[in-house]
Amino acid sequence: QSKNHDAHRVMRNIPGPPSRSWMKGNIMQYFTRHGRAFQRDVALNYGPVVRLQGPLGRKILYVSDPKALHTIIIKEENVFEEPESTLITFNLLFGDCLVGSLGENHRRQRKLLNPVFSVNHMRHMLPMFYNVIFKLREVVMAKVRGGEKEIDVLEWTGRAALELIGQGGLGYSFDPLVSDKEARNEYGDALKAMLPALMNIESLRQILPHLVKMGPKWFRRLATDIFPNAHVQTVKHVVDTMSKRSQEIFREKKAALKSGDEAVLRQVGEGKDIMSILLRANTAASDADKLPESQMVAQMSLLVFAATDTTSNTLAHILQLLAEHSNVQSKLREELLQSGAGTGNTSYDELMKLPLLDAVCRETLRVHPPATLLVRVPRKDSILPLSEPVIGLDGTIIKDVPVPEGTEIVIGVFGSNVNKSLWGEDALEWKPERWLSPLPRAVNDASIPGVYSNLMTFLGGKRACIGFKFSEMEMKVVLAVMVSNFVFELEKEIEWNVAGVDYPTVVWDGDRPQLPLKVRVYKS
Numbered sequence: 275q276s277k278n279h280d281a282h283r284v285m286r287n288i289p290g291p292p293s294r295s296w297m298k299g300n301i302m303q304y305f306t307r308h309g310r311a312f313q314r315d316v317a318l319n320y321g322p323v324v325r326l327q328g329p330l331g332r333k334i335l336y337v338s339d340p341k342a343l344h345t346i347i348i349k350e351e352n353v354f355e356e357p358e359s360t361l362i363t364f365n366l367l368f369g370d371c372l373v374g375s376l377g378e379n380h381r382r383q384r385k386l387l388n389p390v391f392s393v394n395h396m397r398h399m400l401p402m403f404y405n406v407i408f409k410l411r412e413v414v415m416a417k418v419r420g421g422e423k424e425i426d427v428l429e430w431t432g433r434a435a436l437e438l439i440g441q442g443g444l445g446y447s448f449d450p451l452v453s454d455k456e457a458r459n460e461y462g463d464a465l466k467a468m469l470p471a472l473m474n475i476e477s478l479r480q481i482l483p484h485l486v487k488m489g490p491k492w493f494r495r496l497a498t499d500i501f502p503n504a505h506v507q508t509v510k511h512v513v514d515t516m517s518k519r520s521q522e523i524f525r526e527k528k529a530a531l532k533s534g535d536e537a538v539l540r541q542v543g544e545g546k547d548i549m550s551i552l553l554r555a556n557t558a559a560s561d562a563d564k565l566p567e568s569q570m571v572a573q574m575s576l577l578v579f580a581a582t583d584t585t586s587n588t589l590a591h592i593l594q595l596l597a598e599h600s601n602v603q604s605k606l607r608e609e610l611l612q613s614g615a616g617t618g619n620t621s622y623d624e625l626m627k628l629p630l631l632d633a634v635c636r637e638t639l640r641v642h643p644p645a646t647l648l649v650r651v652p653r654k655d656s657i658l659p660l661s662e663p664v665i666g667l668d669g670t671i672i673k674d675v676p677v678p679e680g681t682e683i684v685i686g687v688f689g690s691n692v693n694k695s696l697w698g699e700d701a702l703e704w705k706p707e708r709w710l711s712p713l714p715r716a717v718n719d720a721s722i723p724g725v726y727s728n729l730m731t732f733l734g735g736k737r738a739c740i741g742f743k744f745s746e747m748e749m750k751v752v753l754a755v756m757v758s759n760f761v762f763e764l765e766k767e768i769e770w771n772v773a774g775v776d777y778p779t780v781v782w783d784g785d786r787p788q789l790p791l792k793v794r795v796y797k798s
């Protein structure tokens with residue numbers, strides 16, 4: 275009892291922004307589309323642990339201290355788990371898959387999936403990536419051959435990302451990438467409708483842990499079918515479509531695998547895609563390691579979901595930044611033309627080593643991480659030791675923070691990525707050249723627990739992003755081909771909106787995700 279009292283006293287003593295409402299706390303300021311400025315304030319102005327006010331006086335912690343982050347995502351990853359409502363949401367959306375599972379169930383799935391994301395498989399997939407992006411180049415070329423045109427680059431990075439995870443992940447083509455019009459594909463359309471629809475039923479999502487315990491499955495399905503809310507019906511339609519299509523693709527893959535090598539080679543992806551490799555690995559795995567078919571199908575829907583907006587929105591952001599920094603764009607083009615990376619004649623290793631291309635990707639992922647609403651909850655009382663003590667509101671020094679069971683913790687991805695005491699005074703500026711010389715010692719010494727480049731963007735530990743190499747290769751191939759052939763300029767004012775994956779709109783209140791840039795053919 276007194277330990278708990280102590281913990282609450284320390285929490286109250288941690289600096290944080292004021293809250294306007296006891297009922298709602300800061301939640302509506304942070305987890306909202308227009309929350310970017312507030313998120314920045316939290317990340318930058320109160321120190322490495324920040325107290326936010328949750329609804330009804332609950333306390334929430336925003337943590338960007340490296341040592342505390344290490345405790346959360348590595349040392350005590352089995353204590354700091356996803357909120358129950360998040361796990362249930364993922365289970366309902368995709369089925370029993372990586373992001374909806376914990377502990378041993380997660381470990382078993384991850385063990386089988388990890389190898390298919392290895393560098394070796396990326397090397398096999400590189401020519402397939404180039405082939406898809408060459409088609410993208412042709413479509414854009416057809417549009418701008420006659421002269422400069424405004425193009426919504428988000429639409430094109432989105433279609434490319436879907437097609438790449440389709441071919442590279444599922445061995446299935448979503449979009450031939452030939453016509454100017456949206457390719458009508460039920461699966462792709464369903465996927466696009468998912469995030470906005472989910473944002474619209476956020477309050478319902480919070481009571482999901484109770485809803486899923488109500489009555490038998492058939493009853494819950496019936497209740498969902500007749501639930502009088504358009505957003506719930508949209509989500510239901512999305513889930514039904516994804517699950518139906520994933521099952522069909524899976525059955526086709528399995529049949530091809532059974533009929534032998536020739537049938538596999540005739541398929542999209544020629545058996546080199548992630549699911550084909552996974553199917554073979556699963557067939558060969560021992561009974562203890564084998565995944566049931568339902569889990570394999572669930573991973574397919576998850577992969578498509580996790581791979582698309584994350585990478586395509588980041589790519590669109592990179593193109594925006596290159597348009598804003600024309601000198602960097604020119605230097606990058608020079609590097610790409612000299613190396614021939616835009617023609618597909620470079621190997622995976624050569625492409626990965628191009629210094630400015632690499633720097634541009636890393637710097638964008640540092641300053642503009644696309645997924646920032648990552649939350650963990652300790653399943654029992656715990657303590658977060660800090661790298662540096664912080665000074666409490668009453669002037670006392672806090673060296674570690676006791677966190678009571680159930681405290682919501684927001685992973686301070688942005689706060690860690692732009693921490694001035696590690697990255698220097700210019701930490702907030704987008705400066706790709708910082709990666710061309712050794713990073714500040716403080717960054718290397720801080721032991722930031724991120725899986726990629728001292729950044730928290732792809733998280734770290736056992737639940738780090740499994741697809742970060744896939745994503746990195748995708749960004750590099752798209753940039754190599756597109757920047758070698760086209761020049762990008764910014765004309766309109768772009769606003770970035772907070773969501774599960776941040777997205778751009780043209781004006782503050784514009785509803786349609788888009789990023790129009792002026793594009794023309796590059797002539798040397």
Ligand code: HEM
Binds near residue numbers: 384582731740
């Ligand atoms: C810029 C691109 C991307 C970013 C910033 C990103 C970020 C992340 C983050 C932060 C997580 C952890 C989420 C959490 O535990 O709360 C995650 C997990 C995951 N990502 Fe990514 N991701 C990207 C691209 C991709 C791609 C291309 C794929 C697939 C090819 C992918 C597949 C996954 C999967 C399957 C998980 C769940 C891993 C697990 O729970 O074990 N991601 N990603």
